[in-house]
Amino acid sequence: MPNYLKDSNHLLIWPVFKEVTENDLFICNIGVRARYDMTGEELLQACVDAWQLDKDKKYRLRLIRPDQQVDIPPDTVIKEIGIRNGDPLEIISC
Amino acid sequence: MAARMGLKQKYHAMTRDLMWDSQEFDMKRVYPLIEKEGIILKDPSRWEDPFRMAYNQYVKVQAEKDLLYHAVRNAFEANEGHAKVVDARWYEGVKAFAIAVQPAEYQAHRLMAYIGRNIPIEAIRFATINQCLDELRHAQIEIKHYAHMSKKIDGLHAYAQTNENLWFNTVTKSFFEDALSAGPFEALVAIAFSFEYVFTNILFLPFATSAAAVGDDNFVAVGKSVQSDESRHMALGMSALKMLLEEDDRNVPIIQRWLDKWYWRAYRIFSVVATLIDYYPRIRPISWKRAFKTYVEDQVFEGLFKDFRKYGIRLPLHAEDSIKEKEHYSHAVMRILNHAKHVNAFRGFRLHPDDYEWLSSEYPDTFERYYAPFFRRMDDHVLAVATPGIPAICTVCQIPLEFPDPDNPTRFWTQYSEYNNKTYMTCSPGCKHIFEQEPHKYAQIWWPAEAYVSGEFGENLPDDLFKYFGFAPEEANEYYSSRDYERWLQYRKQLGLDQIFTGR
Numbered sequence: 001m002p003n004y005l006k007d008s009n010h011l012l013i014w015p016v017f018k019e020v021t022e023n024d025l026f027i028c029n030i031g032v033r034a035r036y037d038m039t040g041e042e043l044l045q046a047c048v049d050a051w052q053l054d055k056d057k058k059y060r061l062r063l064i065r066p067d068q069q070v071d072i073p074p075d076t077v078i079k080e081i082g083i084r085n086g087d088p089l090e091i092i093s094c
Numbered sequence: 095m096a097a098r099m100g101l102k103q104k105y106h107a108m109t110r111d112l113m114w115d116s117q118e119f120d121m122k123r124v125y126p127l128i129e130k131e132g133i134i135l136k137d138p139s140r141w142e143d144p145f146r147m148a149y150n151q152y153v154k155v156q157a158e159k160d161l162l163y164h165a166v167r168n169a170f171e172a173n174e175g176h177a178k179v180v181d182a183r184w185y186e187g188v189k190a191f192a193i194a195v196q197p198a199e200y201q202a203h204r205l206m207a208y209i210g211r212n213i214p215i216e217a218i219r220f221a222t223i224n225q226c227l228d229e230l231r232h233a234q235i236e237i238k239h240y241a242h243m244s245k246k247i248d249g250l251h252a253y254a255q256t257n258e259n260l261w262f263n264t265v266t267k268s269f270f271e272d273a274l275s276a277g278p279f280e281a282l283v284a285i286a287f288s289f290e291y292v293f294t295n296i297l298f299l300p301f302a303t304s305a306a307a308v309g310d311d312n313f314v315a316v317g318k319s320v321q322s323d324e325s326r327h328m329a330l331g332m333s334a335l336k337m338l339l340e341e342d343d344r345n346v347p348i349i350q351r352w353l354d355k356w357y358w359r360a361y362r363i364f365s366v367v368a369t370l371i372d373y374y375p376r377i378r379p380i381s382w383k384r385a386f387k388t389y390v391e392d393q394v395f396e397g398l399f400k401d402f403r404k405y406g407i408r409l410p411l412h413a414e415d416s417i418k419e420k421e422h423y424s425h426a427v428m429r430i431l432n433h434a435k436h437v438n439a440f441r442g443f444r445l446h447p448d449d450y451e452w453l454s455s456e457y458p459d460t461f462e463r464y465y466a467p468f469f470r471r472m473d474d475h476v477l478a479v480a481t482p483g484i485p486a487i488c489t490v491c492q493i494p495l496e497f498p499d500p501d502n503p504t505r506f507w508t509q510y511s512e513y514n515n516k517t518y519m520t521c522s523p524g525c526k527h528i529f530e531q532e533p534h535k536y537a538q539i540w541w542p543a544e545a546y547v548s549g550e551f552g553e554n555l556p557d558d559l560f561k562y563f564g565f566a567p568e569e570a571n572e573y574y575s576s577r578d579y580e581r582w583l584q585y586r587k588q589l590g591l592d593q594i595f596t597g598r
């Protein structure tokens with residue numbers, strides 16, 4: 001069976017648009033394909049696309065870990081940031 | 095035989111006197127799991143099967159139950175019963191039941207066989223074998239029911255495939271695979287006590303009452319036939335638990351740990367039942383909130399667990415959370431189902447003014463404030479609330495991570511754990527606790543969302559998934575604009591049932 005994760009450069013991340021977790025829509029994280037060599041900015045774009053958000057608005061991305069939350073810098077490659085397969089993320093309107 | 099035997103002697107002669115201890119093999123090799131869980135048994139042979147039924151009686155009673163069901167079904171079909179229900183959206187709920195509950199029945203039969211094989215106590219063995227056969231009967235009677243429903247209704251024509259592959263069923267699978275991969279005593283506490291004793295009343299009584307209220311006599315017959323075995327199953331759960339607690343004090347902390355885990359596990363698997371009671375029937379005889387109060391809080395927590403105090407057993411760890419959640423449970427779960435209604439084999443539906451009225455009056459503190467705005471979004475556009483992608487699920491119960499914190503209902507209850515250099519998400523403190531007791535176990539889950547997004551069933555999501563699920567996109571989505579609803583209206587019209595008579 002084909003599987004995106006078989007490529008060692010590939011991972012799945014699970015972003016949620018923060019706003020819908022705070023209003024009555026209450027939709028949770030969804031699965032999105034990513035690559036370890038993407039920059040933080042490219043990852044943000046992939047998440048904005050997956051959530052079909054208004055591209056004229058500005059967003060930032062935050063990594064959620066059990067013990068901390070980390071703002072994802074746009075220019076760094078996500079492997080260096082330490083993003084892992086299965087990571088939950090939040091998309092936050094600026 | 096000269097003298098007639100009494101009931102007890104007769105029962106012994108036909109059941110437990112047939113056992114023997116192995117002489118050729120080491121008992122520990124014949125029953126390799128018996129000491130693995132730390133349970134200590136001193137003299138288990140003094141325990142009696144609570145029901146004391148011999149096989150010939152069992153077969154006779156069960157055969158009568160089956161015949162009765164088929165008689166009702168024949169009459170229901172001959173009398174155009176389907177056309178006469180008050181609102182056929184009810185069947186969308188029965189489909190959800192079909193995919194969530196029937197596979198549980200089938201798995202329960204395997205689990206009972208596993209327990210009977212591995213625990214060499216006559217009383218337990220005979221009761222588990224009876225229940226094993228019961229569960230297979232339930233699975234088959236339900237499948238028969240769906241085969242007949244399928245003549246009139248979408249969504250069940252590839253039933254075996256749908257119930258195996260739809261994400262919704264992984265919730266059931268994870269519960270039973272968890273129990274089947276536990277030791278036999280833990281499995282016994284999981285199924286016989288937590289599942290059967292605590293929760294099956296709330297499954298079959300209110301839902302069968304709802305079926306009667308909407309006029310689905312056919313389902314009433316299924317529910318009653320199944321429920322009629324439950325008193326036996328509940329008796330097994332109770333006597334097994336008492337036996338384990340009384341055989342040795344050192345068993346108590348182990349049992350407490352299992353009750354903490356399996357109470358929450360069973361409670362979560364029953365979440366869909368909350369929606370089946372509160373949402374799908376157009377006429378509701380009882381709400382989840384009231385049913386939970388009666389069957390769980392009053393009967394189990396206030397009644398049974400008070401008796402358990404003498405053994406040193408307290409309420410399950412997250413009992414309080416489930417009590418708080420009763421104000422939210424059905425609404426939160428219906429919201430989850432609506433997020434995914436375009437990919438489910440059962441449809442969601444717009445609520446009518448009478449639905450809003452009932453939900454508001456039954457849930458005055460929560461429905462209007464936290465949930466009605468969500469359901470109203472669908473008034474103009476049936477897919478207004480659809481998730482834009484494949485949702486993440488709880489690593490333990492496998493339900494999408496969309497439960498609100500009952501203390502703060504506008505916030506997610508989602509919990510995060512770190513294990514083996516990965517982040518794991520769970521839906522609630524109850525599931526987080528279970529994960530953290532055995533992270534190596536839950537880290538092995540087959541996560542449908544991950545498989546879907548990885549492209550295992552096609553690149554074009556969600557469209558490519560339908561082939562794998564075994565139904566078409568037209569069989570999903572909104573009920574009141576579906577072809578099923580249109581057909582039902584036509585059917586009623588042909589019978590003249592669309593006429594409305596008012597006045598004296």
Ligand SMILES: [Fe+2]
Nearest residue numbers: 199228229232
């Ligand atoms: Fe059953």
Ligand SMILES: [Zn+2]
Nearest residue numbers: 488491521525
């Ligand atoms: Zn969970």
